[in-house]
Amino acid sequence: xxxxxxxxxxxxxxxxxxxxxxxxxxxxxxxRSDTIYFLGATRGxxxxxxxxxxxxxxxxxxxxxxxxxxxxxxxxxxxxxxxxVAPPPPGDPGSWTGTQFYNSCHSDPLGPSGRVDLxxxxxxxxxxxGSPCNSLIVVGSSSTYIDRCQYIEADLWDAGAWDATxxxxxxxxxxxxxxxxxxxxxxxxxxxxxxxxTTTGFYARNEIGTIKDDSPCLGGTGWTxxxxxxxxxxxxxxxxxxxxxxxxxxxxxxxxxxKGPLNTAHWVxxxxxxxxxxxxxxxxxxxxxxxxxxxxxxDGDGNGGGTKGxxxxxxxxxxxxxxxxxxxxxxxxTMDITQPVLQGALCYNRGMLPIHxxxxxxxxxxxxxxxxxxxxxxxxxxxxxxxxxxxxYGGDNFDRCGVPVPLGSPIYRIRLYSSQSIGNTCNxxxxxxxxxxxxxxxSYTATEVQAIFERFRGAGGVNPSVPPSPQxxxxxxxxxxxxxxxxxxxxxALDGVIRGARDQRDMATLGITGNPAFDGNPGPTTxxxxxxxxxxxxxxxxxxGPRLISRPPKEINSDWIRSxxxxxxxxxxxxxxxxx
Amino acid sequence: xVVAAASVVAIALFVRPPFQVRxxxxxxxxxxxxxxxxxxxxAMAVGQAKPAxxxxxxxxxxxxxxxEGADFPPCPRPIRPAQNYKTSEVYSPVFxxxxxxxxxxxxxxxxxxxGRPSMGKRLFVGPAKVNxxxxxxxxxxxxxxxHPAIAKLPxxxxxxxxELVVIQRFPGNNKPGIMVWIHRPWLSLExxxxxxxxxxxxxx
Numbered sequence: 156x157x158x159x160x161x162x163x164x165x166x167x168x169x170x171x172x173x174x175x176x177x178x179x180x181x182x183x184x185x186x187r188s189d190t191i192y193f194l195g196a197t198r199g200x201x202x203x204x205x206x207x208x209x210x211x212x213x214x215x216x217x218x219x220x221x222x223x224x225x226x227x228x229x230x231x232x233x234x235x236x237x238x239x240v241a242p243p244p245p246g247d248p249g250s251w252t253g254t255q256f257y258n259s260c261h262s263d264p265l266g267p268s269g270r271v272d273l274x275x276x277x278x279x280x281x282x283x284x285g286s287p288c289n290s291l292i293v294v295g296s297s298s299t300y301i302d303r304c305q306y307i308e309a310d311l312w313d314a315g316a317w318d319a320t321x322x323x324x325x326x327x328x329x330x331x332x333x334x335x336x337x338x339x340x341x342x343x344x345x346x347x348x349x350x351x352x353t354t355t356g357f358y359a360r361n362e363i364g365t366i367k368d369d370s371p372c373l374g375g376t377g378w379t380x381x382x383x384x385x386x387x388x389x390x391x392x393x394x395x396x397x398x399x400x401x402x403x404x405x406x407x408x409x410x411x412x413x414k415g416p417l418n419t420a421h422w423v424x425x426x427x428x429x430x431x432x433x434x435x436x437x438x439x440x441x442x443x444x445x446x447x448x449x450x451x452x453x454d455g456d457g458n459g460g461g462t463k464g465x466x467x468x469x470x471x472x473x474x475x476x477x478x479x480x481x482x483x484x485x486x487x488x489t490m491d492i493t494q495p496v497l498q499g500a501l502c503y504n505r506g507m508l509p510i511h512x513x514x515x516x517x518x519x520x521x522x523x524x525x526x527x528x529x530x531x532x533x534x535x536x537x538x539x540x541x542x543x544x545x546x547x548y549g550g551d552n553f554d555r556c557g558v559p560v561p562l563g564s565p566i567y568r569i570r571l572y573s574s575q576s577i578g579n580t581c582n583x584x585x586x587x588x589x590x591x592x593x594x595x596x597x598s599y600t601a602t603e604v605q606a607i608f609e610r611f612r613g614a615g616g617v618n619p620s621v622p623p624s625p626q627x628x629x630x631x632x633x634x635x636x637x638x639x640x641x642x643x644x645x646x647x648a649l650d651g652v653i654r655g656a657r658d659q660r661d662m663a664t665l666g667i668t669g670n671p672a673f674d675g676n677p678g679p680t681t682x683x684x685x686x687x688x689x690x691x692x693x694x695x696x697x698x699x700g701p702r703l704i705s706r707p708p709k710e711i712n713s714d715w716i717r718s719x720x721x722x723x724x725x726x727x728x729x730x731x732x733x734x735x
Numbered sequence: 736x737v738v739a740a741a742s743v744v745a746i747a748l749f750v751r752p753p754f755q756v757r758x759x760x761x762x763x764x765x766x767x768x769x770x771x772x773x774x775x776x777x778a779m780a781v782g783q784a785k786p787a788x789x790x791x792x793x794x795x796x797x798x799x800x801x802x803e804g805a806d807f808p809p810c811p812r813p814i815r816p817a818q819n820y821k822t823s824e825v826y827s828p829v830f831x832x833x834x835x836x837x838x839x840x841x842x843x844x845x846x847x848x849x850g851r852p853s854m855g856k857r858l859f860v861g862p863a864k865v866n867x868x869x870x871x872x873x874x875x876x877x878x879x880x881x882h883p884a885i886a887k888l889p890x891x892x893x894x895x896x897x898e899l900v901v902i903q904r905f906p907g908n909n910k911p912g913i914m915v916w917i918h919r920p921w922l923s924l925e926x927x928x929x930x931x932x933x934x935x936x937x938x939x
Contacts (some may be wrong), residue, residue: 218834219849240782299801300854301900301916302847331849340801341868342896374807374835374844376814376857386849672921 179693187281187315187430189290189352191421192343194414196385197236197262197268197366199538207418210258212409214249214397219331219386232399234329234423237261239410248408252282256408262381263316264366269373271335271364271383273309276419277352281430287351289524291428297335298342304372305340307332307364314349315431317522319542319565320601324522325433325658326390326674328397328426333384334372334393345522358416370409387424391675393435398425431522437673438656441482445667446650452476452492453649458630459641462649463730464499466629466636475571478681488671494668497628504631505623509655513664518605523565526629530608531619538611538619539570543598547658556581566598575612602689785870792904793876794883796862797869804866805859807845808911810838817843818893824913825856827934852920856903856934858911865900878938879928886924901931 190285199208212234236262245254277290292312299305309332313325339345348709369378389397400422404412412421445453455461465474473493480487481604492692504511513519521528521542531538546552546564554560570593571577577588580603584603588607599607608620623631635644635730656662659673739821749837772937789799818835825846826835837843845857865885867874879901889896899917906912915934918929932938 159756221868258889297792298868299867300847300849300853300855300918301898301914302845302857303804303866304847305802333849342801371804371807373839374842375810375812377840377847378845379814498902525857 185280186432187279188427188507189277189279189430189507190425191290191350191352192278192419192425192426193330193387193426194274194276194419194422195236195275195659196271196335196423197238197331198268198272198362198381199412199414200238200240200268202239202241206415207508208414209410210414211237211239211256212405212412213237213256213260213380213382214409215407215409219384219388230389230399231423232389232533233280233384233464233704234405234410234412235382236385237382238263239412240268243410247248248406248410251408257380259410260408262366262383264368264381264402269381270362271307271332271366272360272414273330273363274358274360274414275349275350276356276358276416276422277350278352278356279352279430281352282354284352284354287353289349289355290352290428291350292317292324293347293350294322294344295339296342296344297337297340297364298339299472300688302373302377303369304333304377305336305367305369307335307337307365309347310344311350311426313428313555314524315522318520319523320520321518323660325431326676327395327428327434328390328533330424330675331384331386331388332364333383333386334369334378335364335366335383335509343565356419358419360414366392385423388676389426390428391484391486391673393481394432395426395428395434397427399423400425403654409658421505431526433590433658434674435484435486437486437659437662437669438654439665440484440486441656441662442650442653444476444479445490445492445653446646452490453496454646459636460647461630462497462641462645463636465492465494466632468494486669486671486673486675488669491668491670493666494625494629494666495622496649496653497632498622498625499652499665500645501623501628501631503652504644504648508618509652509661510657511619512622512652513661515608515658516622516664517660518601518608520565520567520601520604521662531611531613536572536574536613537570538573538608540604541568541570541594542566543568543659546600554598554603555583555586556602556606558600558602560600565601567596567604568594568596569600569604570594571611573611574616577607577610580607760789767919785872788824788871788874789870791875792871792885793898794863794905795885796864797874797885798864798866799868801866801868803864805857805864805912805914806861807859808842808860810842810844811840813839813848815829815839820846825858827856827936828932829854829930852930854916854920854924854930855919855933856913859914860906862898863902863905863912863914867898875924875930877893879931882935884928884931886927888924897922897927899924899927899931901935 172437195210197210197630199210201208209460216231216233217233218231239260241259243259244251273293279288281288286401292314294310294312295307297307308422309330311329313327317324318402329644349362350359351359366381366383372378387397387399414421445451448454451461451463455464461474465472473491476490478487478489499512503509511529511531514528519528520540523542523545525542528540530540543566546566547558549562552560558625572591576590580586580588586603611620613619632645635641653665656665662668751826763779787799788797791795814836817835820843823843823846825843830846830848833846833848835843835846838939845855847853847855867887869887873890875886875888877886878882882901882903884899884901887898897920901915903913903915904910915931917931920930922930
């Protein structure tokens, strides 16, 4: 049965590609791979008038943070950095008194040497990045902990998967700079300049703050003088990798560490990441684990007992797996599995590709700079979203749904073919769309794109904007398992949809969360407890204004109940869903 | 159909909504303004428009100033690496292995770990000052295993901004107070409360 489904899918997709006149996403032959070198966080100082900034190590590699299992940073990722103000004294590093070292190396909180920079050198294998290409989106935050230690943190996000509307994507690590403050030190996140790469290497230095007198830190025991404590919290490894510079140049009291376009050998941390791809193959790894016939939590006893238990559990029921490790990755932990995975399986069973289940429920937007995100695609009907530009106007702007549009908001274009006329979205004739819409020059806010999608319908009038109801999914799973269809119906559907999860956001949509998070860092899409739909609207309302659609769940679910069997689409190109 | 379409076009032309459909490449303003926090994340801007609360709240004093926190007891110099920090009353096994400094008299004013989440236990004298910058409606008093606690709730439903402080012991009888804190744990309030209880070594 599984082979048959596979054959049909392959045949249909092939035919679809042949006959479709719509633009298709074409994968690059070579995966883009970016390498970012993070240089000293202290500004340094051009003490010898060579045009190159120099800095010193006041404390060699030491623990920078704590891991989820409560062990201390095993990679000793932290370095204490100060500016260099004079040639080093005679002798070797490590042999000098504190005063001798200070006379050559110290940072002035009131001068340029007291500045804190995010200094990077970025290289890519992409030949069309002769001009700088964005590689990482950077979100900063700065404040003071309750222990009175001051900090700046810079969260790094993959620019190839950054959903600017929902402010979420693939986390690529965090640069931590303690005993320093940014101008905005309220703790609220703020945007910093993206980190860029070129084919031949791109050097950039962005000032993000200044060092501070941190003597109150830990009652005086947490700070021994002006410096930057520079650490790196890394992402999970498999497709991503990272390193600290172990060339021996960062011993205690090391001097003449350099920062400059031609002086990049003294990098502190390194990150290599595949542009637009999650740091590990989380869907495949989780599917292998959860559906293992012997030990998988969703299988349980070889006949889907775990899944049946999930379907019959009370509201909020979850299965927590034993401690496990994903092979060939750095991720080890437990997983919580909740009911939405059954909604995902039913979506898959109804013939949808996982990517469309995920994109449509998440309202996933393409990253600034390019790409098409399909929220629905059948043989005939489709809904595609592309990024257009950032809203260039300040002042009091409102979109056609009445939601504020601040300066810089992402603006999109949509291309669609609906089986029913869209009509006046938000009851606004200025937002009238009929059955089709080409990209053209029309542009839409994120709120408008989402509101229009609510009115979009696929083959047979199906509404792809809402998941199957939990009740439908539970009933389907239990009925199929009880009638002996675990192996040929439910298990393949679960396998298909979990294996199709591209990243942590998709896993969260399936109600599967990792502890620790699958990306190595707790993030906004990882927490459990919120259903797929609740989460989606929460995020949307946080970033784009109030909820536009407040239909009761019963009504939302009814759109899905009627479409449960597969048939050939109108153009006989692929399978589509039709009402019973 | 033609009449209907013409009507729609006419309405679209003559009733100019506040936000117009505009070509994407021909509407750049002559003077491009830099992006600001308010423009890139409206939710942040809304949250920050409310004034930060400063004042007493239960057993706490919320300062509304990131740099004004509870005072530590005096710490005589020189500072030195602590040898037996695991016997300190500000240590918890939750913290694991650490590098900790102590004052010349052996006092360890606080122990912190930074990461997932950042958290710690520290001594304090005087008022239980909390250095949060948040409006009153995001501050919530509670108890953790009978100890007074205050939480800074996330904006909207953003779990990353949650913070929690618990007073494990009030200052008195020549002993400083003890405060337990958890910063941006990416956990629910219930889970964060349970973690605070674990740090104190008690049942939630």
